[in-house]
Amino acid sequence: MKPYTHTPLCSMRRLSLLALTCLLATQSQAQVPATGVEPVRARHAMVVTIQHDATDAGVETLKAGGNAVDAAVAVGFALSVVFPQAGNLGGGGFMLVRDHKGAAHFLDYREEAPLAASADMYLDAQKNVVPGLSTKGYKAIGVPGTVAGLVYAERHYGRLGLARVMAPAIRLASAGYVLSAEEARALGNPNLANYPESRRIFQRDGKPYQAGERFTQPDLARTLTRISQQPDDFYRGEIAQQLATSIQAHGGLITREDLAVYKVKDRVPLTGHYRGYEIVTSPPPSSGGIVLLETLNILSGFDLAKLGSDRSPAQVHVITEAFRRAYMDRADYLGDPDYTTMPLAQMASPDYAAAWRKSIDLAKPTPSATLVRPAGFLPAPPAAAPPKESTQTTHYSIVDAEGNAVSCTYTLNGLFGSGVTAEGLGFLMNNEMDDFSSKPGSPNMFGLIQGPANAIAPGHRPLSSMTPTMVLKNGKLALVLGSPGGSTIITTVANDLLSEVDNGLTIQQAADAPRFHHQYLPDVLEFEKAFPLPVVEAMRAMGYRVSRANEADEKNPGVWGDSELIAVDPKTGELLGGHDRRRAFGKAAGY
Structure with missing residues (x-):
């Protein structure tokens, strides 16, 4: 188009x-104002991300012979370790891929509404939005797409294979990474304290991490290793069973069927x-x-x-x-x-x-x-009144030596998503259901007003600004x-x-x-x-x-x-x- x-x-x-x-x-x-700060220059390849360890994972992958997609998958998994605010296994996103010959693909691995979702699931008996229901806890979670998206990208457009490109992320989770002051402060997010598993992993059960400490995540390392060896396990195997059981036990909607039917859209x-x-x-x-x-x-x-x-x-x-x-x-x-x-x-x-x-x-x-919209160009908008996205997404950009390029944005939606960590698996879950219209005329957490085209429905993907x-x-x-x-x-x-x-x-x-x-x-x-x-x-x-x-x-x-x-x-x-x-x-x- x-x-x-x-x-x-x-x-x-x-x-x-x-x-x-x-x-x-x-x-x-x-x-x-002129800052005197010059762009970083490189002759062959470039990786730019929000976290230095993730950038290094991308550069390491490129130097090992990987292309831009290999590096993008390595960065995506690395950010799930070193940037838990938004880097994720439990969220979703978009990856724009363009090869050096000009062929372009847009990989949509956005989260989906569970099959049990309904248009009024966040409304009370008076049809008013219940504050926090679509943003915090288990009922706010949409079916995650990140693992499917990164695996699809590697299988179709990468060259090194999943085990190789996931190695930096597994290493960062098992050996840990050193927290800066800003990163240590972020782990003190109060919503994480509301969920025992999140409080245990990210806040040491009330003993906050400090700048300069090494943060290790053994549960996440085991999960990443399982994915690198058998990626379908996340959607159709033991990981899927653990994830669905944990979410349903706390009132969430996601089932094994929801995970099994999820597909990446190219x-x-x-x-x-x-x-x-x-x-x-x-x-x-x-x-x-x-x-x-x-x-x-x-x-x-x-x-x-x-x-x-x-x-x-x-x-x-x-x-x-x-x-x-x-x-x-x-x-x-x-x-x-x-x-x-x-x-x-x-x-x-x-x-x-x-x-x-x-x-x-x-x-x-x-x-x-x-x-007033100019007449004669667009059809009349849907008759229902317009209804109601979080800032904690993350983006990274990569270009390799051949001229292949990736522009990738993925997210948990809110800061640390729903606040929920999948029990025994070590990763945070999204609160992406808030990106749907909970009720016509009601803004979401970003103040966005959206139309009935973005209403909650089983299997639908919410509108995004990414x-x-x-x-x-x-x-x-x-x-x-x-x-x-x-x-x-x-x-x-x-x-x-x-x-x-x-x-x-x-x-x-x-x-x-x-x-x-x-x-x-x-x-x-x-x-x-x-x-x-x-x-x-x-x-x-x-x-x-x-x-x-x-x-x-x-x-x-x-x-x-x-x-x-x-x-x-x-x-x-x-x-x-x-x-x-x-x-x-x-x-x-x-x-």
Whole structure:
């Protein structure tokens, strides 16, 4: 599917004198500060992840003769050990694979609703959402897909075999890894204390881990070893039996049948064009790809560089208005592609984007409550009122010496997922059921409003914002992109791409640049705490309702997302790695 092509620059309406004065007054203060931090450079291959041991596992695999998929599987299993907040065996995700000849695959190993799931399973007798029921504990767990996804990727696109690529993860679980201060603090998560197995493993039954200690996970090491020797055991053997028995004993829904029928979906990526680049990105059940493409298509009619510098008020304004319109369509139309017909071609139409663009007032925001979709392009949205994703996902990017590339985002959904650790197996379980619409009109944990296309139903996969993406120039790989961040994932990926393509930032500057986000509802323009204050105030003066993340909590950095990025130097062919420095324990590395 090729949703759109580049459209001519639209004629832009004149700004009011007041608005123009405001924008120009703050323009110079809006630039991303020069950090002096250069991207990591490598001639042959590059791995960028949120955790340094996982990055090393990927590089080790590449040096052993593995390709990008071998390294991606090694990293995925390693993160299940060293980044339990989101790295996982008990969750799910998406992997975008592109080989050096140009063939691309999108592996969907998203979690599924159990066969016993029902549309009203999180409602009380009065049909109101029961707080916490879809986010904590055993009933919040969806059928996990990560093990199936990583095994499928290795069998179909890797070359070293599962035992070899899982060896680093098994070693990290059995021998342990040294905790940084930030990692040790994370293990103190209060929700883990609510579940005895989680409290035993991650909190030593009340004796918290400290920075510099070695964290070993023997139960997880045994589970990983079993998977490396007999991967089908996770879905049809003894592991499946243990997992189902444990979940059902505590009121959860997952059965051995749920695990036995789970399958990875090898889907066709979405593609589009922007400023002469080809965008290869995520199809549903990711909402990210189509929302990204629609956003870029709207923005293709503006010369962002002439409007101002990166993160300047004029750029923030038009980008935000594009986000607002694309997220409106996300809310109404998107769901599981195996059960829902979605107007993707119409959403990605250049004519539709041009019609949306005409509704953008360059002097002021369009309140979401007054936003009217251009007529004649999309069918009427489903009649039911729109219903209701967590920031603790993780993303990694890999390019090998042959030019094969992987962009992978996977998740437990919330921080440490449901908080539940599978008894005797050593891994945390997801709370992915919250990504469905629990009730029309009720937001999920990220405040996202979604339509009835994303209602809970047996075997369905919930809508996701995960947006693993690649950018090509003249058929050659140029960028590998992605981020965690719940509903902010799409806007983070969009801004990373725009910073590189339109504004000339390096891949490291793009990863570090302060973030902003708008998702249609709630009608709030959100900023990271470190975003330049003059720009925030300029947007407030323009008429936006603004919010700075964790502004009242001085101990909280007020950040979101984690961009782990790779660029290809168009002149030298070198690989440039940009690790998001919001997370001190990750790194980019290559050879």
